[in-house]
Amino acid sequence: MDLRVPRIRPKALKVWRRNVLVWRKLITPSLLINFGEPFLYLLGLGFGLGMFIGNMAGLPYLTFLASGIVASSAMNTASFEGMYSVYTRMVPQRTYGSMLATPLDVDDIIAGEMLWCATKSTISATAILLVASLLGAVLSFTAVLVVPIAFTIGLCFAGPAIVMSAFSRSYDFFNYYFTLVVTPMFILCGVFYPINSLPAALQSFVQVLPLTHAVALVRPLVADQPLTNTGLHLGVLLFYAAISYYLAVILVRRRLIV
Amino acid sequence: MNQTQAATAIIEAIGVTKRFGAQEVVRRISFTVPRGQCFGLLGPNGAGKTTTIKMILGQSPLTAGVLTVFGQPLPDHASAVRARTGVVPQEDDLDPDFTIAENLRVYASYFGLEGSDVDTRITELLEFVSLTDRADARVDQLSGGMKRRLTIARALINDPDLVVLDEPTTGLDPQVRHMIWARLRDLKQSGKTLLLTTHYMEEAERLCDDVLIIDHGAIIARGSPKTLIREHVEPEVVELRGANGRIESLLGDGTDCRTESVGDTIYCYTHDSRPLTERLQGTPELSFLHRPANLEDVFLNITGRDLRE
Structure with a gap:
């Protein structure tokens, strides 16, 4: 197995740009989904449920929920892209095969894909922020800092998703990852309620999950609260991104460079 | 190997071996492809042709032996070798998300080629493979023959010194095959080195200066088609x-x-x-x-x- 540490080169941007060009062709339906889905969530849950809840952890529920959904949506977007789309390009479409006949290496392909996943996360998070601000849920201009944070969240979740793609023999395999990893984080990591309401054991467990740290960064910026432990939260996200990039490169090399 | 050989050899394989587990798919093969030659790699299914090609492109590490292309050892210099090589793979891997012209433009970008020079090159290449009027068609609207021609055009986008073609005419009708043969001869005329694998002996006989017949991963005959015919039948x-x-x-x-x-x-x-x-x-x-x-x-x-x- 080729365990060499991957090189990150500007060539990765060519892979990123290929995906941008494809996305541009489908821009209308993608943006409709990016705006439509959070709109439904915030309208339905934020207003509907918020009516009964009122405030949560000192915030209007709509604000609490919107900030959680921004983070979880960045996770979801990168996970989807890193699995279904990356797998499609890697296996049935043989796009990586064609790239590997050019000066591009697996290192460049995976770096480009992670950048692209993170870009999509950013687009999705920004769309939700815009919807949330229209609904009056964004309480501070510091919310613009959520945009680069969303990119980091995207990087953090793109890598593990690509690792799954590298193992996968079919699309069905991704159900495991969604059911066992993505959905539990969505439910447990503070998107819908503060994690300190969880049992103590579970509270320490969710501290190792990246979405907890993603939410911890996004919520204060949206809700006009002071950021705490910023270095730790960013560090966890970047740690996951770096480790998973390395793993993804090794595993995709193992799959394609045989 | 003497100095002149070293200067003109595009591909140099010495004792190249590839094992998958216990299975040896390429066994200590050695050969030289001089500049400007059309070199045929022939053999039955499973003989090791595609594995050899993958090693030449740095897409598969060698188990043993030395393999250099343009004097650069593989797989360590894969990126540099592929920058000067064009590849027509066995299976279609055109980008279905793009039109024909976009396929070429995006592929060019992988080589770091951009701008108006690329557009000129695309126009020339589409003409070369008679797809000019299809520039804006989607890939899924193309016939098998058109896809192949587009793949050949794509392989030439970086004006390569070496063109590697893995069964370029499999499954094509005679018209397209003859057209592709004519284009491959044009490429040879223009000084490019061609490495070709094929199941069609007629194709190898028409195009190749030299062929290597491999079976079960080992070389069993080599020489020009004429020499082989004289020596073996x-x-x-x-x-x-x-x-x-x-x-x-x-x-x-x-x-x-x-x-x-x-x-x-x-x-x-x-x-x-x-x-x-x-x-x-x-x-x-x-x-x-x-x-x-x-x-x-x-x-x-x-x-x-x-x-x-």
């Missing part, structure tokens, strides 16, 4: 249909026929077919074909008639 072949049981009497004495029987057909390989063909004039009920020996006869002679895979 008799110059003439008579194919007889429906002559089973009568062949002894037809051959009679004094003929030097070596016969092989496949189903209802008997192949007679000979240096002088006249005695046999004269006798066959007297048996109008038998159909026969008299032809010069070709590379396919060589291929079947040395790799056997057993079915593969």
Whole structure:
């Protein structure tokens, strides 16, 4: 197995740009989904449920929920892209095969894909922020800092998703990852309620999950609260991104460079 | 190897070996492809052709041996080697999300090529493969032959010194095949080195200066098609249909026929077919074909008639 540490080169941007060009062709339906889905969530849950809840952890529920959904949506977007789309390009479409006949290496392909996943996360998070601000849920201009944070969240979740793609023999395999990893984080990591309401054991467990740290960064910026432990939260996200990039490169090399 | 050889060799393989677990798919093969040659890599399915090509492109690490392309060892210099190489893979891997022109433009960007030079190049290449009027068509609207031609155009986007073609004409109709052959000859004329794998011996015979026949991962013959035919089979072949049981009497004495029987057909390989063909004039009920020996006869002679895979 080729365990060499991957090189990150500007060539990765060519892979990123290929995906941008494809996305541009489908821009209308993608943006409709990016705006439509959070709109439904915030309208339905934020207003509907918020009516009964009122405030949560000192915030209007709509604000609490919107900030959680921004983070979880960045996770979801990168996970989807890193699995279904990356797998499609890697296996049935043989796009990586064609790239590997050019000066591009697996290192460049995976770096480009992670950048692209993170870009999509950013687009999705920004769309939700815009919807949330229209609904009056964004309480501070510091919310613009959520945009680069969303990119980091995207990087953090793109890598593990690509690792799954590298193992996968079919699309069905991704159900495991969604059911066992993505959905539990969505439910447990503070998107819908503060994690300190969880049992103590579970509270320490969710501290190792990246979405907890993603939410911890996004919520204060949206809700006009002071950021705490910023270095730790960013560090966890970047740690996951770096480790998973390395793993993804090794595993995709193992799959394609045989 | 002397100095001049080193200067003109595009591909140099010395004892190249590839193992997957216990299975040795390429066994200590050594060969040299000089600049400007069309070099054929022939062999039955599973012979190790595609694995060899993957190693040449740095897409598969060697288990043992030394392999250099443009004097640069692989797989360490894969990126640099691929920058000067064009590849027509066996299976279609065009980008279905793009039109024909976009496919070429995006592919060019992988080589770091951008701008108006690329647009000029795309126009030339589409003309070269007769797809000019299809520039804005989607890939899924193309026939198999058009896809192949586009793949060939794509392989030339970086103006490569070496073009690697893995079964470029498999599954194509005769019109497209002849067109592709003509284009490959043009490429050779323009000084490019071609490495070609094919199942069609006729194709190799028409295009290749030199061929390497490999089977079970090892080289079993090499040379120009003409030399191989001279060395491995008799110059003439008579194919007889429906002559089973009568062949002894037809051959009679004094003929030097070596016969092989496949189903209802008997192949007679000979240096002088006249005695046999004269006798066959007297048996109008038998159909026969008299032809010069070709590379396919060589291929079947040395790799056997057993079915593969």
